[in-house]
Amino acid sequence: MSLILWSHPYSAYGQKALVALYELGLPFEPRLVDFADESVMAEFRALSPFARMPVLIDTAADRTIHESSIVIEYLDRLAGGGRLIPNDSEAALEARWVDRIIDTYVGGPMNRIIFHRLGRAGPPPPEAVMALDETEIATAWDLLERRLGDGRTWGAGDSFTLADCAAAPILTYARRLVPFGDRPRLKAWQGRLMARPSFRQALEDAAPFGDLMPAPPAVD
Numbered sequence: 575m576s577l578i579l580w581s582h583p584y585s586a587y588g589q590k591a592l593v594a595l596y597e598l599g600l601p602f603e604p605r606l607v608d609f610a611d612e613s614v615m616a617e618f619r620a621l622s623p624f625a626r627m628p629v630l631i632d633t634a635a636d637r638t639i640h641e642s643s644i645v646i647e648y649l650d651r652l653a654g655g656g657r658l659i660p661n662d663s664e665a666a667l668e669a670r671w672v673d674r675i676i677d678t679y680v681g682g683p684m685n686r687i688i689f690h691r692l693g694r695a696g697p698p699p700p701e702a703v704m705a706l707d708e709t710e711i712a713t714a715w716d717l718l719e720r721r722l723g724d725g726r727t728w729g730a731g732d733s734f735t736l737a738d739c740a741a742a743p744i745l746t747y748a749r750r751l752v753p754f755g756d757r758p759r760l761k762a763w764q765g766r767l768m769a770r771p772s773f774r775q776a777l778e779d780a781a782p783f784g785d786l787m788p789a790p791p792a793v794d
């Protein structure tokens with residue numbers, strides 16, 4: 575087995591890479607980013623310049639890949655191409671666009687809010703700054719709700735792509751911070767993601783770690 579995935583099963587971005595691995599049926603060895611083990615963390619920090627997960631190592635190709643979206647591009651190519659990154663260039667553009675919106679305007683503010691709630695980012699910023707992050711997520715919800723208005727089944731069309739790998743974990747966590755509210759298409763898409771076997775497997779992997787999210791369960 576040549577693929578090693580450094581991650582933590584509860585990590586949203588780690589789950590994004592996991593969903594891709596399960597979708598593509600690629601065997602891999604998981605390496606736990608164990609915050610309690612300083613020697614493991616020293617190894618991880620040496621691999622990941624920003625101490626961010628996931629990190630993929632392909633020992634056969636002697637490559638280390640950072641950034642979940644790039645990890646997925648790499649995995650898709652390794653599996654023969656054209657599945658999570660569609661061959662059609664317009665479809666690929668849409669998958670990358672949805673992925674970027676989710677990564678930048680949902681996952682980014684989501685992680686900032688979580689870090690502050692867990693007290694991992696110094697003293698809490700003023701309410702107004704926190705509200706900006708929530709507003710950013712709500713704006714992304716509106717944008718995605720409109721985008722889904724063409725009746726697509728998945729995030730970028732009728733096949734499951736990079737966009738859905740990102741959406742499955744990040745939407746599932748972020749809706750606990752900023753509820754979907756009256757956005758039925760977004761809610762239905764997240765329901766389909768919850769039923770997808772690859773994401774169910776990722777959730778199962780995370781289950782032994784309990785619920786680490788500093789937010790109540792989703793109510794809408």
Ligand SMILES: N[C@@H](CCC(=O)N[C@@H](CS)C(=O)NCC(=O)O)C(=O)O
Pocket residue numbers: 585586587588625626627628640641642643677685
């Ligand atoms: N843009 C990065 C974001 C990765 C990221 O923020 N990962 C989080 C986990 S979800 C992380 O590593 N946090 C470090 C920590 O919790 O100490 C990617 O797509 O891989």
